Amino acid sequence: METTKKTIIVFSGDLDKVLAAFVIANGAAAMGDDVTMFFTFWGLNTLRRPEKVKAKKSFLQAMFGGMMPRGVDKLGLSKMNFGGMGAKMMKIVMRQQNIASLPDLIQTAREQGIKMIACTMSMDVMGIREEELMDGLEYAGVATYLGEADEANVNLFI
Amino acid sequence: METTKKTIIVFSGDLDKVLAAFVIANGAAAMGDDVTMFFTFWGLNTLRRPEKVKAKKSFLQAMFGGMMPRGVDKLGLSKMNFGGMGAKMMKIVMRQQNIASLPDLIQTAREQGIKMIACTMSMDVMGIREEELMDGLEYAGVATYLGEADEANVNLFI
Amino acid sequence: METTKKTIIVFSGDLDKVLAAFVIANGAAAMGDDVTMFFTFWGLNTLRRPEKVKAKKSFLQAMFGGMMPRGVDKLGLSKMNFGGMGAKMMKIVMRQQNIASLPDLIQTAREQGIKMIACTMSMDVMGIREEELMDGLEYAGVATYLGEADEANVNLFI
Numbered sequence: 431m432e433t434t435k436k437t438i439i440v441f442s443g444d445l446d447k448v449l450a451a452f453v454i455a456n457g458a459a460a461m462g463d464d465v466t467m468f469f470t471f472w473g474l475n476t477l478r479r480p481e482k483v484k485a486k487k488s489f490l491q492a493m494f495g496g497m498m499p500r501g502v503d504k505l506g507l508s509k510m511n512f513g514g515m516g517a518k519m520m521k522i523v524m525r526q527q528n529i530a531s532l533p534d535l536i537q538t539a540r541e542q543g544i545k546m547i548a549c550t551m552s553m554d555v556m557g558i559r560e561e562e563l564m565d566g567l568e569y570a571g572v573a574t575y576l577g578e579a580d581e582a583n584v585n586l587f588i
Numbered sequence: 589m590e591t592t593k594k595t596i597i598v599f600s601g602d603l604d605k606v607l608a609a610f611v612i613a614n615g616a617a618a619m620g621d622d623v624t625m626f627f628t629f630w631g632l633n634t635l636r637r638p639e640k641v642k643a644k645k646s647f648l649q650a651m652f653g654g655m656m657p658r659g660v661d662k663l664g665l666s667k668m669n670f671g672g673m674g675a676k677m678m679k680i681v682m683r684q685q686n687i688a689s690l691p692d693l694i695q696t697a698r699e700q701g702i703k704m705i706a707c708t709m710s711m712d713v714m715g716i717r718e719e720e721l722m723d724g725l726e727y728a729g730v731a732t733y734l735g736e737a738d739e740a741n742v743n744l745f746i
Numbered sequence: 747m748e749t750t751k752k753t754i755i756v757f758s759g760d761l762d763k764v765l766a767a768f769v770i771a772n773g774a775a776a777m778g779d780d781v782t783m784f785f786t787f788w789g790l791n792t793l794r795r796p797e798k799v800k801a802k803k804s805f806l807q808a809m810f811g812g813m814m815p816r817g818v819d820k821l822g823l824s825k826m827n828f829g830g831m832g833a834k835m836m837k838i839v840m841r842q843q844n845i846a847s848l849p850d851l852i853q854t855a856r857e858q859g860i861k862m863i864a865c866t867m868s869m870d871v872m873g874i875r876e877e878e879l880m881d882g883l884e885y886a887g888v889a890t891y892l893g894e895a896d897e898a899n900v901n902l903f904i
Contacts, residue, residue, distance in 0.1 A: 494839070607871075
């Protein structure tokens, strides 16, 4: 069987959508595929370190960044979030059902060698700096994404 | 002309997005393609029976399930829903314009042999049981989706 | 290198998502690809002329249309829009960072010969008439989209 490639653009920063992205990515990697995840806009929040990091920003960027969730534990649901209650409920149900949590899925993605790229243009728009993001990422723009997508047989925008 | 395959992940449970998914799916099937729709997370609400069904659930699952829409007639819009008024308005306009309703589109999808798969992992997360969903579905996980997607030339996430 | 084709369904009318769509589309066109953008549902608002245009509509269509944003300058963010403040902030940050604005991106798309198709069925559903949309568009339905997607190697739903 030949290796095939998959790409996923993670635009959303909603817990449920990011979960779906990592479940698909890990599933594909487990079946031997090369997988590239490209994080843009709100999706970048998934990659943020939970602690506050000092970074040089304009006033508006700092304001925007301060209001956005820092890291996987802060993500909300796209529906029925109820100020975070919905996300909390979903995480409890997942634990009860022995379903891997998002931090576990991200850990698995790293172990499986899934390429995680942070979109540099989105970082400028959202005012997010490299030092605020987790280790082990690549940094690139749309041309890199398109190059990967051209080699892939499944390309999703989530 | 060779038959090609299309897959659509229906993640959203918004009336407008589910409509778009079924219009594309039915269009492709009408042109002779194999089509697989994979329902995950909120998309599962599209497949729920309208009546309340007794099912064994944990407290949180029951609570979550009780708040989610049961079936196509209860889906809202992704924008401008106004507590259901937007969805109602859209349905009236569609009737005036002789555009097929969502229940009609689902019926057509079945008649055209479109494969409708309910994602079992999402069912666990959302606390939705088989007995709550319509007849004629298949039940599977991400590996089945990826197998179908590998054979398809168009794969969408909606 | 052979020319490849890309299609993007622009379902969303959120500024951030429409920005992502045009960045990808322009990037692909700059690399020599044929690109087709297919605007459906809320995505049609991107193409609306900013001025009010007289058009024959049913009462509900007029009501719906009147509440929807007219053109790129009125689009909001999918998150943290705060009644338009979020969109305004994002536009200021983009200008500070010398990132092309949405109107610039649309202009570039036209200059690069990107095919922009307005979905006629969605126009009926949303009550949007040809005379309300910008010049230089094509008008077609799902069969045209599917024909284009069959020839493309990357197909996204945004």
